[in-house]
Amino acid sequence: MTCFLCKKTDFVNKYKLLHSEIFQCTLCGIFIKKILKQPQNKLYDKDYYAQYPYSHTLGLTNRYFRSKIRTLQKLIGKSRPSVLDIGCGWGDFGIVAKGESLPYFGIDGSPTAIQIAKNKNLFVENTTLKKLILQKKQFDAIVSFQTLEHVKNPHFFLNSARQLLRPGGIILLTTPNNLTPLRFLMRGKWSVYNTDSHFVFYDTKTLRLILEKNGFTNIEINIDSLRFFTPAYILKRISPKILNTKLVLSKVERFSILNTLPIPTDPFGDLEAIAHF
Numbered sequence: 001m002t003c004f005l006c007k008k009t010d011f012v013n014k015y016k017l018l019h020s021e022i023f024q025c026t027l028c029g030i031f032i033k034k035i036l037k038q039p040q041n042k043l044y045d046k047d048y049y050a051q052y053p054y055s056h057t058l059g060l061t062n063r064y065f066r067s068k069i070r071t072l073q074k075l076i077g078k079s080r081p082s083v084l085d086i087g088c089g090w091g092d093f094g095i096v097a098k099g100e101s102l103p104y105f106g107i108d109g110s111p112t113a114i115q116i117a118k119n120k121n122l123f124v125e126n127t128t129l130k131k132l133i134l135q136k137k138q139f140d141a142i143v144s145f146q147t148l149e150h151v152k153n154p155h156f157f158l159n160s161a162r163q164l165l166r167p168g169g170i171i172l173l174t175t176p177n178n179l180t181p182l183r184f185l186m187r188g189k190w191s192v193y194n195t196d197s198h199f200v201f202y203d204t205k206t207l208r209l210i211l212e213k214n215g216f217t218n219i220e221i222n223i224d225s226l227r228f229f230t231p232a233y234i235l236k237r238i239s240p241k242i243l244n245t246k247l248v249l250s251k252v253e254r255f256s257i258l259n260t261l262p263i264p265t266d267p268f269g270d271l272e273a274i275a276h277f
């Protein structure tokens with residue numbers, strides 16, 4: 001195994017999971033998942049998108065995304081910057097961007113997610129970064145929420161993103177923080193490691209390095225403001241592994257508090273990177 005970030009081949013085995021292992025590069029410190037046995041289910045099947053994960057209680061999700069739009073407006077100096085949303089999922093950010101009349105375009109690798117977003121009348125497409133570059137698309141801003149950890153080839157991903165930005169453009173992305181106290185507490189049981197579709201785990205230093213190596217400047221990395229799941233979502237995601245799913249689902253539906261109470265995805269916060277091109 002060669003580190004995609006520093007090209008060294010010296011890794012330490014940090015955690016053994018059910019079907020994979022987490023390795024740390026001894027030079028740059030990045031954490032990479034090595035798959036030992038492919039999971040039987042497709043990574044992004046219908047189940048992955050069947051639940052609506054984020055809590056919309058108290059408008060928390062909308063407030064979170066509106067604050068991201070304010071940041072972009074301020075840094076770009078336009079009230080309506082054009083935005084490409086990479087890994088748009090079912091359009092949580094898209095809805096807010098549309099509400100603010102931003103020229104919005106979302107892409108995602110999952111046809112299921114794109115269909116859900118299209119049903120909300122969002123301008124989205126199940127397409128690739130490569131195709132957008134060939135079409136010579138350009139945007140004032142790129143956002144990518146909780147997507148980078150899913151990307152096996154982050155150099156291609158970020159280099160493509162840079163090509164899709166106008167000079168002076170901004171990228172804003174979020175990803176779990178590998179140095180969160182939650183990880184040291186949960187170790188190999190950390191939910192971020194145990195999501196089959198997550199492959200690379202960043203901290204402030206490695207996130208900065210991968211952005212630098214792909215031509216971004218003025219990189220600022222901070223602990224992100226909190227995002228919130230609902231307890232129902234968490235129970236539904238973990239229940240197939242430990243409990244009788246149907247029984248749990250029927251119980252979960254009955255208690256409205258489980259569908260409304262906001263639980264932070266990481267009480268210590270994920271990472272947010274903002275960088276310029």
Ligand SMILES: [Zn+2]
Pocket residue numbers: 003004005006007008025026027028029030
């Ligand atoms: Zn390395």
